[in-house]
Amino acid sequence: MDRIAEKKLADWLDSNYRKPLIIRGARQVGKSTLVRQFADYKKLTLHEVNLERYPTLVEVFKTQDTGKILRELEFVCGKGPISGKDGLLFLDEIQAVPIAIQTLRYFYEDYPELPVISAGSLLEFTMSKHSFSMPVGRVEYLYLGPVTFEETLAAMEKSVLLDLLNNYHPHEVFPKSAHDQLLELQRVWFLVGGMPEATQRFIDTNALDAVFDVHASIIETYKDDFAKYATQADLLRLHKVFNYVPMAAGEKFKYVRVDPEEQSRELRKTVDLLEKAQIIMKACHTDASGLPLGATINRRIFKPFFMDCGLMNTICGVQWISLNELKRKSFVNKGHVAEQFIAQHLAYIGKNNVSPYLTYWLREGRAGNAEIDFITQLGQAIVPVEVKAGKSGSLKSLQQFVNQKKGRVGVRFDLNIPSYQHVSHALSQGGESVQVEFDLLSLPLYMIEELPRIFAGIVTKEHPG
Numbered sequence: 001m002d003r004i005a006e007k008k009l010a011d012w013l014d015s016n017y018r019k020p021l022i023i024r025g026a027r028q029v030g031k032s033t034l035v036r037q038f039a040d041y042k043k044l045t046l047h048e049v050n051l052e053r054y055p056t057l058v059e060v061f062k063t064q065d066t067g068k069i070l071r072e073l074e075f076v077c078g079k080g081p082i083s084g085k086d087g088l089l090f091l092d093e094i095q096a097v098p099i100a101i102q103t104l105r106y107f108y109e110d111y112p113e114l115p116v117i118s119a120g121s122l123l124e125f126t127m128s129k130h131s132f133s134m135p136v137g138r139v140e141y142l143y144l145g146p147v148t149f150e151e152t153l154a155a156m157e158k159s160v161l162l163d164l165l166n167n168y169h170p171h172e173v174f175p176k177s178a179h180d181q182l183l184e185l186q187r188v189w190f191l192v193g194g195m196p197e198a199t200q201r202f203i204d205t206n207a208l209d210a211v212f213d214v215h216a217s218i219i220e221t222y223k224d225d226f227a228k229y230a231t232q233a234d235l236l237r238l239h240k241v242f243n244y245v246p247m248a249a250g251e252k253f254k255y256v257r258v259d260p261e262e263q264s265r266e267l268r269k270t271v272d273l274l275e276k277a278q279i280i281m282k283a284c285h286t287d288a289s290g291l292p293l294g295a296t297i298n299r300r301i302f303k304p305f306f307m308d309c310g311l312m313n314t315i316c317g318v319q320w321i322s323l324n325e326l327k328r329k330s331f332v333n334k335g336h337v338a339e340q341f342i343a344q345h346l347a348y349i350g351k352n353n354v355s356p357y358l359t360y361w362l363r364e365g366r367a368g369n370a371e372i373d374f375i376t377q378l379g380q381a382i383v384p385v386e387v388k389a390g391k392s393g394s395l396k397s398l399q400q401f402v403n404q405k406k407g408r409v410g411v412r413f414d415l416n417i418p419s420y421q422h423v424s425h426a427l428s429q430g431g432e433s434v435q436v437e438f439d440l441l442s443l444p445l446y447m448i449e450e451l452p453r454i455f456a457g458i459v460t461k462e463h464p465g
Contacts, residue, residue: 193310
């Protein structure tokens, strides 16, 4: 079970101010499984109704009579009375009966003691076609992404490696043998990704071709879903963007590259819809002059990322490369893969109750361009994050950012053993030499989930106040 999501669910269940919970996330990221595992863990009687299987329930939901609705659901579930004493009502695939979304507010008002969870895929597609009052202020949200690298390690029972990651602190010696093992597991993760079914299939078979079959099935399922909710013209745009983003992950987005014949305005609507459905993510440009970062973002300037690294590679055609070649050779698009890996983890770190988002910094000018892959907030600090696919790479953009924004700590992810060092560099600025001083936290890519903990320890020890 997702550790952060599990804590969110536990806090939600115990809260005196609990409201019906809507779990948001792309199809097949494990929303239903999460609820079932949580109910089992808490020893709750789970009353689960998949509304895709019972579309006729729309008539009883239209009544907005919660007593009548609960009685109907009791017979569908067949587990006796639905009560808040030891029960949990779970309305799955709620997008199939859109009026049920509105009914959540009445469950909150009429049965506040009853825990109610709903989940659905492509909710934004449904809401764009129906006009009804959303239960604003009467529901809570939990945003769920794919399985993370560390969750995969737990599923693979790599407890020793997981323990090392969870307890590592800078200045400690990091075992090279463990580093080599983690790099190999990370490489495999790039191909398998974080879709739960793909992860389980790899654990069961240790066969990448079996994983690619799962990916192909998931990709076709998404395309079938699009057809349920889109007109023919919209469907073509959805397919174009869906297929384009994996090829362009981490690049500045230009609509003309998707289709030079399409109007940017129409493609923008499609991109925004896929983003809201958590199928793609945007890293929007921020000025990074102060907190919150969202106050100075420019949503027209962004880099796209796909929902999952494994699906991205499959769409790019990695399954057609022989398995031996995959194990021996580096990826042609390894820079994009590394950035995608960081993006899909960074977007959800500590943010399960808000829609996942990313920011980056871009400076374009005659004197030369500079770009920081990601800008994130850790505590009260604005932190620049650079991603390198190999063991070396220039820090020029990081130096320019630190100099301009007066930063104290920068972060770099690469393939090296973790380190923490002071950087002093003479930077050419307007024909003059400027001395740039900052601390550099360098972490291997696979340590992304430990970034908040490690950074907090550094700031407390090295930069108090």
